[in-house]
Amino acid sequence: MRALVLRAPKSPLVLEDRPAPRPGPGEVLLRVRACAVCRTDLHVVDGELPDPRLPLVPGHQIVGEVLEEVPPPGDGPRFARGARVGVPWLGWTCGVCAYCRAGRENLCDRARFTGYQIDGGYAELAVADARFCFPIPDGFPDLSAAPLLCAGLIGYRTLRLAGDAERIGIYGFGAAAHLVAQVARFEGRRVFGFVRPGDDAARAFALSMGAEWAGASFEAPPEELDAALIFAPAGELVPAALRAVRKGGAVVCGGIHMSDIPSFPYSILWGERVLRSVANLTRRDGEEFLALAPRVPVRTEVNVYPLAAANEALDDLRNGRMSGAAVLVPP
Template structure:
């Protein structure tokens, strides 16, 4: 098998040829058809997340076909198309797992971070954390759903049922979530880097009521705002944009420091909350909803061997939507 491997943080990934791995008990081997490139992959490569393993194969938005079953695995059957997400395994017995909050598990494993991921031709996955993708006929379009879609969905659930939703950072997650919000009959307000007319045009094409720079105030107060950009300074900005009782959701796994801000913009029962990882229930909900809502990812496709280029293009905002690697 071929894999793009991170040996030290801050260094480019290295193309390696490895023996084809055999799945262990409870595991499956997946022949990868596509793996999207997530901003979390940048955080892994840059060493901004603690306690990962090295060397590691990044990538956690994986779509492929099951081609081998480990001992004790009854399904998904060989040949089934599955998605493999960021949450790769949980302990099942800590207090959080016992409360159906496996996203907060005390002993989790994460695909592409603590176990090898999808920047490769094959990956080993825990069968219980791989999701059948019946009806998803395009693996390239489906790959971004496995994190950008799932984290967007969990972020929206945290944001609540408000009508006017602001999305700060209109990249992979936001452009998928905007389609869900349109289907639900809600209003989208898209915030981008100053001068990013491409992202603003994409937002408007997807039905946003307004699109502008993150520093601009929206034309109306928002019921909630979701921050996907890893920029802590956007937290007070978003607080100023939401109404009394509104909520600001931080949807990323990593963010720069949040600057101090006056209590007055938090007062009147505004809230700041964070989203951590995902649960399998989130995936079940979103993967059932996405086809009904007509969610379709905008993608920029790269061969596996150009993973470093895809990461750099993501870092500098050189494409709209999501980058996807194909072996």
């Protein structure tokens, strides 16, 4: 098979011919039909996340066709040959630690992640643990489904951790934001978008995705917010968001990596404001969101790149040259 391979952090991916992977017990072999590009992929490639398994095939928003499944001993197959399944960031957990037993498998200390410790979907073929694959809902073509598997899932979890907030501010209007904004509007919430100063295209995109107001990241919204969701990996947005939310409101950071948060006065946290992070996702998040997405229905804005152009897609994402999500398509 052909695959894009990370040989060392802070270096371009290399297109290589590799032996086709073979599934082990409990795993499925997939023909990759589409793989969306995530900012987390950038953090891995740019060396901002520590100790990736190298050499590594990145990519964790995989839509694949089941070619083969090897059931574990004493168990039957989960997916029929030819089924379309999605592979998310969370690729394996131990199942026995206190976090796993409490339904918080996203915090498992031994967890392994697709495109980080497990080869991912920047390839023609991929292997995944069948327990951590999701059936793709009918009505979502491959290109539309791929961004749901991280941008959609993390956005969904971030929104849930904001509670029942009505006025939602979204900082960083990229792949996750444009999906969660649609869910928030479907649930009757009001959306306020925050974009880079001077980025008129992003402002227009936020408005087109259901935001009733969109402005610069450090601009005060026209009303106090009940909660703020931060998807941009910029720590300086945390104090800005705290200033924008009312007393008792929440600021939820949805990314796996963020630049350092600058010091800020206690007064903007006081008033029982809550500041919290989102770590990964659970399989329950995936099941709930993929059942909800067709009801909204969630519409994904995608920018399509051939598999061999993965470095170009990453660079466009790195430099803010796209709206919506980038999706790689193998030949």
